[in-house]
Amino acid sequence: MLPSRLWNNPHRQGRVALLHLLFYCISARARASQVLVPQKVNAVLGKNVTLECQVEVGTNLSLTQSSWERRLPTGAVTVAVYNPLFGISVPPEFSGRLTFRSPSSRDATILLTDVGFADMGVYTCKVATFPLGNTQASTTVNVLVEPKVSLSAGPGPLVDGGNETVVATCVAERARPPAEVSWESALFGQSEVQLWDEPNGTTSTRVRYLWQPTRHTQSPGLTCVVRHPALTTDQRIPYQLNVLYAPDVSVAGYDGDWYVGRENVQLTCRANANPPAHHFRWIRLDSDVWPDGVERLNDTLLFLRPLQRGDSGVYRCEAANSIDLRSRDLRVLIQVPPSLSSTVPPSARGSSSSSLDTRQRVLFTSPTLEALPAGRLGAVVGGAVGGALFLLLVLSVGCVCYLRRRHGNGPGSSYDKPYPGSASALHELRPAEAARDRDREEWGDREQSRRNRGDQNGDGRYAKGYTRAMRERSQHQEDGGTPAPRPPNASPRRGRRCPPPPAPPSAKPLGNGSPYWTEDGFDSGPEGEYVSHRDGSLVSRREWYV
Numbered sequence: 001m002l003p004s005r006l007w008n009n010p011h012r013q014g015r016v017a018l019l020h021l022l023f024y025c026i027s028a029r030a031r032a033s034q035v036l037v038p039q040k041v042n043a044v045l046g047k048n049v050t051l052e053c054q055v056e057v058g059t060n061l062s063l064t065q066s067s068w069e070r071r072l073p074t075g076a077v078t079v080a081v082y083n084p085l086f087g088i089s090v091p092p093e094f095s096g097r098l099t100f101r102s103p104s105s106r107d108a109t110i111l112l113t114d115v116g117f118a119d120m121g122v123y124t125c126k127v128a129t130f131p132l133g134n135t136q137a138s139t140t141v142n143v144l145v146e147p148k149v150s151l152s153a154g155p156g157p158l159v160d161g162g163n164e165t166v167v168a169t170c171v172a173e174r175a176r177p178p179a180e181v182s183w184e185s186a187l188f189g190q191s192e193v194q195l196w197d198e199p200n201g202t203t204s205t206r207v208r209y210l211w212q213p214t215r216h217t218q219s220p221g222l223t224c225v226v227r228h229p230a231l232t233t234d235q236r237i238p239y240q241l242n243v244l245y246a247p248d249v250s251v252a253g254y255d256g257d258w259y260v261g262r263e264n265v266q267l268t269c270r271a272n273a274n275p276p277a278h279h280f281r282w283i284r285l286d287s288d289v290w291p292d293g294v295e296r297l298n299d300t301l302l303f304l305r306p307l308q309r310g311d312s313g314v315y316r317c318e319a320a321n322s323i324d325l326r327s328r329d330l331r332v333l334i335q336v337p338p339s340l341s342s343t344v345p346p347s348a349r350g351s352s353s354s355s356l357d358t359r360q361r362v363l364f365t366s367p368t369l370e371a372l373p374a375g376r377l378g379a380v381v382g383g384a385v386g387g388a389l390f391l392l393l394v395l396s397v398g399c400v401c402y403l404r405r406r407h408g409n410g411p412g413s414s415y416d417k418p419y420p421g422s423a424s425a426l427h428e429l430r431p432a433e434a435a436r437d438r439d440r441e442e443w444g445d446r447e448q449s450r451r452n453r454g455d456q457n458g459d460g461r462y463a464k465g466y467t468r469a470m471r472e473r474s475q476h477q478e479d480g481g482t483p484a485p486r487p488p489n490a491s492p493r494r495g496r497r498c499p500p501p502p503a504p505p506s507a508k509p510l511g512n513g514s515p516y517w518t519e520d521g522f523d524s525g526p527e528g529e530y531v532s533h534r535d536g537s538l539v540s541r542r543e544w545y546v
Contacts, residue, residue, distance in 0.1 A: 035108075035137040037125050043115040044230045045145045045176070050101070053108040053125035053137070061129045066108035071122040071138075079123075080110050117143050117201070145202045146230035147175035151237045158213035159323065160245035165213070168239045170224035171206045177229070178203035184223040184236075187211050215245040215274070246324035247273035251317050258307055259335045267301040267330070269317035277319040285329065286313040307334050 043049035081089040126136040154166035172179035189211030271277035280299040293305035
């Protein structure tokens with residue numbers, strides 16, 4: 001609390017009351033009225049701009065006047081006044097360009113048309129109320145210059161396969177602030193950006209697109225995109241490419257089935273070019289003379305008569321435009337008519353195979369047969385090499401089988417029985433067979449001695465019941481108790497082959513001098529010592545049982 005002596009001083013009491021009143025007015029003014037304006041406004045050069053000013057006035061206050069002032073280096077200048085009693089007032093320099101949008105106690109918004117660079121600056125909206133007085137707020141007007149956008153082609157034509165060149169140029173002129181310019185494209189090119197200032201304070205932007213032309217990218221094209229604050233949306237300008245290229249020539253109409261007598265056929269020369277081909281020419285490469293009945297009509301070759309064998313040959317079509325001249329060759333083969341190629345000669349009607357051979361011979365010996373394409377030469381050579389390798393494999397397998405068969409029928413085989421009565425066989429024995437013959441002679445002497453001991457009947461035959469054990473015991477006694485060793489080359493399964501014993505006196509020699517016995521010289525019954533072989537020789541039973 002203040003001391004009593006201060007309250008008793010009248011001067012001090014007046015000062016305190018004045019301070020209280022001032023604080024009350026300030027707070028009441030803040031609560032009773034308020035002016036709302038944007039902090040910054042962008043105006044486009046040559047267009048209209050709106051300066052917003054909204055007034056909030058309390059119920060216990062009344063609007064006496066609203067106005068706009070412009071701040072200049074020399075001071076503030078009033079540009080518009082609205083009084084509820086006296087109306088609207090505008091200075092002469094803004095007459096016809098400035099007006100209130102809807103003047104009232106709550107709206108002091110003005111419209112400024114045909115904005116120029118001179119209109120840039122700070123503008124203040126003031127509101128006078130009773131009993132609080134003036135309330136104000138300021139905004140800054142910035143003048144934008146909308147760019148002037150243009151797009152142009154490069155300095156020269158785009159030719160397929162040429163060097164990197166300028167395809168197109170996009171320019172945004174006299175913009176404030178500078179415009180943002182770019183290219184949108186699927187091409188593999190690059191952009192070059194250039195900026196320069198204009199005398200009126202604006203800036204121009206130029207962007208060039210560089211690319212190496214090729215004929216295969218006609219459709220994607222280019223798009224120039226310009227962005228600027230003065231534009232409500234991005235400005236997009238498309239540009240279609242125009243790449244020039246030489247003709248791509250092809251010949252249509254030949255289906256590969258032209259034969260003698262066929263009618264209504266033609267060849268058409270097609271050229272895909274930019275600019276379009278304007279010159280066509282037909283040439284026959286295998287002959288300088290054109291046959292009668294064939295007409296060359298611009299890009300078409302007409303056969304006005306049935307086809308003949310002489311129409312076979314190589315035809316060339318030439319097409320040209322302002323870029324270059326190109327050509328395409330076509331080999332035409334006139335074949336034998338189907339009715340003649342399927343006809344069978346009377347001499348070949350007896351068998352179907354002969355008719356097929358005749359038909360194939362007629363087709364493949366025609367002098368107008370088309371040469372083998374170069375792309376199929378490798379396949380033919382590969383097939384020939386494969387066939388030769390297969391034949392060599394078959395021959396190798398045959399030789400191996402033949403050698404194995406000879407080895408199976410060689411020495412030691414059951415069919416390789418030497419024929420004692422043949423003189424040529426005795427002279428052609430191999431060394432192994434000669435050694436076998438020596439064993440047979442030695443074995444024959446022993447066999448003869450055994451035969452003499454075992455002959456119980458006196459007729460030169462073994463007695464019945466003379467078994468293998470008896471023969472081994474007799475052999476053991478002869479050799480001093482040691483059994484005779486088996487030859488090293490004897491087969492463990494078949495045993496050694498024993499030659500027939502010498503013929504007794506009662507045996508009769510054969511006509512060729514063979515020492516084989518006759519049927520009277522041995523017992524051919526089931527218990528006999530020898531059995532007859534398929535080739536006429538006699539084999540001891542020991543060969544079958546040992």
